[in-house]
Amino acid sequence: MTEDEPSPDVDRRRTWLTPGGRLPDLELPDTTGGLRRLSDLVGGDPTLVHFYRGWFCPKERQFFQVLAALQNEAEVAYTRFVSISVEPPEVSGAYRAGLGARWTFLSDPERRYLDVLGLRETTDTVHDPYTPTCVVVDPDLTVHAAYRGYWFWGRPTAEELRHDFRSLTRSLRPDWDPPQ
């Protein structure tokens, strides 16, 4: 094992990060500083939970363009997004406003969940951020799809997210086939 490879402990902490795994119910402040629990934010809808490095990363800025475009579909599709970083609420709030994002950003400046989730990006010793990761979860936080975005092409495309949301919505809504 090299220095850059995750330890077996980290691998164990990442067992939630596969389809059928369960994302822990995090509690973190939103951009107004109010504490929000992930299960409350997800409610009863399919949700993209998106861990990102921070405003400084050009890959994040590019990926947020994808999400900002997709939000126009999600807003009419009973589908939610939550983005999480280690940046404090005022930084996340400014970044969110600049993006024109209409979903919730959570802040973990104390890095409470980096190791709980096994998502500490050990190769960035300057910012000590989350490893870019996207999970599509159902209302009980069960992972439907997971994407590791350390390399940019590991992130989901808008089309992959549409497929995930369609598949999850079909399984969640009893009236997917319209009532006769």
Next chain:
Amino acid sequence: MSRTYIALLDHEPKDADVTVVGQVRDGSDLVLAAWHADRRPHPRAASVDPRILGTGGPPITASWTELPEGHRPLFDSPEVLEARRRLIRSWPAYGVSALVTDSVHLAGSVLLWAGGPLFDDDPFARLGPSRVVSSQGFFVPLPAPTGPALERYGGAPWPFDRFIS
């Protein structure tokens, strides 16, 4: 199905579950009334997101918009959609709820104020007559909706965010 209704009235109604006297910005007093009922309990009452009501909150100022019958836009019309988008994008408030009296129209709104200049630019108040009412023990803070989803759930007053089975 039981719903929560509110109204802003000149006189205290006999049958309301909660009444509180509020001060309007012009100096007059009005009665804020709430009911939990199976049917609309008063001609001025409208259904509201129940999460914004409670007795334990701080003093709150509400921008209360009531759209007259015949001048109520469809809930899905662009001006109502843009008001919802604007609030979810730059949450300025303690809370918000649409007021509804049927399944398709917007009857008004209450926007609960947390301070800041946007209050005098309540996007729902652009749609019709609005009053600013201060009270305590009637409204409670409500966190911002998650977004970007902003549809109504089974006709419930926005931003109530669950389907009720």
